[in-house]
Amino acid sequence: MNLKSLLARPFATYIYNKIRKSMSSAVEDQELILKSLLKSGKGTVFGKDHHLDQVDGYAAFRQAVPIRDYEQFKPYINQIKEGKQNVLWKGKPLYLAKTSGTTSGVKYIPISKESIPNHINTARNALLCYMAETGNTAFAQGKMIFLSGSPELERIADIPTGRLSGIVNHHVPRYLRTNQLPSYETNCIEDWETKLDKIVEETIRQDMTLISGIPPWMQMYFDRLMEKSGKRVGELFPHFHVMVQGGVNFEPYKSKLYNSIGREVDTIELFPASEGFFAFQDSQEAEGLLLNTNSGIFFEFIPAGEIFSDNPTRLSLKDVKVGENYALIINSNAGLWGYNIGDTVKFVSANPYRLVVSGRIKHFISAFGEHVIGEEVENALLQASQEMGVEVTEFTVAPMIQQGAGKSYHEWFVEFENEPSDMRAFIEKIEHNLRNKNVYYDDLISGNILQTLQLRRVRKNGFIDYMRSVGKLGGQNKVPRLSNDRQLADALQRFLV
Structure with missing residues (x-):
């Protein structure tokens, strides 16, 4: 066991215990987050438009702030892109995450100084929970690949702008840089197939221990590896034991991915988006993903059948029921207010609050x-x-x-x-x-x-x-x-x- 694996153990245990402790205070944490968001948001353009200085609790908040999707939020985003400050959150965003919407074309999602830890620390916490629960820290000494977008950023109103996965790439901790593949130059390649060939070239002879990405594109990577080597992925990478995935339901892809590997490996599921990192798999034993209740996001839930109603029922965490489908609404320390992210979720547990992603509102x-x-x-x-x-x-x-x-x-x-x-x-x-x-x-x-x-x-x-x-x-x-x-x-x- 090398030094990196050795040092990971006590840190993983510390974070794991901290997360388990916060499970029992989820509702209280959500109430504190709403208060904090209102305090910071009342001086913004959005806050003044919606009289957030007069809001003193969730009931008043529901009256003051309507549910919006990106198209309805766009006028505020356009002000940010024009260089105006204090629009949705204090100052100007640290980044704009650029993402393709199914109906809105390109979307620009603000990421603030306060919200960036939500994106970075949640992925870290998922890995640390896995280490603490299973005792497997050996993967920390091998090579890890994150199939992601280009880290090259453009500037809009002097705000660095690019894909979320590329933005996050700039915040990979220094101690993981030596483990990370592919190279920065390869990650910057825009054409996916050209990039994939280069990734295969860079990784095929490495000691890969962790592979992360969206399942269909991981499968494409595995297919190219097998074409090039004539071996299954598990033969090429005998120490590959952890697969991190998210973005789509894993079940339809699982059988083929395991077949390509030649054996089963442990998996860690994540629920990230440009708007925030909402939930993560904290246990290999329990069903569902742990809702990120203490990370700068105040969650609301609308019964899925009411999402297109003029006056839908809006619930805070304490009122959700296990087994019901809800549209997920977020309010964040990046300045998203009453924001409909387009996903539906279903709670599988309320103690702690664990959920599964059940679909897309528009799908x-x-x-x-x-x-x-x-x-x-x-x-x-x-x-x-x-x-x-x-x-x-x-x-x-x-x-x-x-x-x-x-x-x-x-x-x-x-x-x-x-x-x-x-x-x-x-x-x-x-x-x-x-x-x-x-x-x-x-x-x-x-x-x-x-x-x-x-x-x-x-x-x-x-x-x-x-x-x-x-x-x-x-x-x-x-x-x-x-x-x-x-x-x-x-x-x-x-x-x-």
């Missing part, structure tokens, strides 16, 4: 009132795949609306690693699972309003080719599981078997 199908969500289609497909020994590379679902009773249906686009021996039985299992999950969908099938789902086979690497064709290959880009329109479905027609 659903409700062409006929069925309101099928991402969690439901993922579970339906996963269950069928496990029962029939099928591996799925990627998939998405869209409605096909046709005139006449019983003619419309849900159209599934699936890329298989290995296809089912009986495709009809496979489709029937998916259909059965989805009907069990969603009573409205079941009623529409039973009532002959919808016919049973139809499945289109996407050719090998079809989703990768599609993402390449729209300039979204690699980085933080993801294929949406569900669309309520035909835009993605129609684009995929040329990538079918």
